[in-house]
Amino acid sequence: MVVVHEGIDRRHAEETVAGARNAIELKSVAKEYKAAGGGAFRAVAGVDLEVAEGEFVALVGPSGCGKTTLLRMISALEAPSAGSITIHGGPPERLTRAHRLGIAFQEHALLPWLSVQGNLELTFHIAGRPVDHGKIDMLLKLVRLTDFARARPKQLSGGMRQRVAIARALTLDPEVLLLDEPFGALDAVTRRHMNIELERIWRQSRITTVLVTHSVAEALFLADRVVIMGTKPGRIVRVVTPMFQRQGRIDIMRSEGFHKLADELTAAIDPEGSAA
Secondary structure (H helix, E strand, O other): OOOOOOEOOHHHHHHHHOOOOEEEEEEEEEEEEEOOOOOEEEEEEEEEEEEEOOOEEEEEOOOOOOHHHHHHHHOOOOOOOEEEEEEOOEOHHHHHHOOOEEEEEOOOOOOOOOOHHHHHHHHHHHOOOOOOHHHHHHHHHHOOOHHHOOOOHHHOOHHHHHHHHHHHHHOOOOOEEEEEOOOOOOOHHHHHHHHHHHHHHHHHHOOEEEEEOOOHHHHHHHOOEEEEEEOOOEEEEEEEEOOOOOOOOHHHHHOHHHHHHHHHHHHHHOHHHHHO
16 A cells, blocks of 8 residues: 655644654554355455544545444444554543543434533433533533524524534543534535634644545645545555645635645546546
8 A cells, every 4th residue: 555645734744743642543454344145345454544642634535435434443333353443552442431532423413302502411411420511611602502502403503503513522521533524414605614613623622533524625624634545445545734724714725726636636536537
């Protein structure tokens, strides 16, 4: 496997993670599923990846390349068939048992009969901890939903519901945040606004984050590194460090350099489509 590190500002990227230890390490990770007829289907093979503390990494690739499978293994929802995954030197299960791993999916999964505040309070109840109302107030302010604390999910827009889901994932001060297409069901305009919101939230928390997305532009705008995956079986084919001086500047997405890199990565993901 050839992994190419490239980008617009390598020196800045190196300064960003200088001295940081690895939070997540994947070594020769593979995942196989039983196939019809008794055979085996290799969803992921030979994945090596390190994510530094406080780094934001995005996984991008075609459907079926194993992005979500990798995320599920990092979150201990599935076990690798081969290789190892560690978070801060231990198994992912250690973080899940301690409620130190935050997860937000494309489906917000908010309980419809609870208010926004109630959904956040539930996280404390599930973990067997006393509700920290100060922390909830802080998170509501962070995701700009203080005025909607008593609202039910059905009274919120799609983007607002996803902000609640992200707040819920941050409620117990997780060491790692995992995001699986959190904005995939939103319209283009709302999704762009949510990209800005997530970037702002991440800048304030600096939590180690792994994002799965189909959007190259989203990955370039949000991530310190973009990991491109190929398929048959799922594997890493390229790693890019697109260090734009973004800091919430949506106009970065309109720059020539951004579009050039986005087109290049899209072509790497779908060479047949780019040749059409």
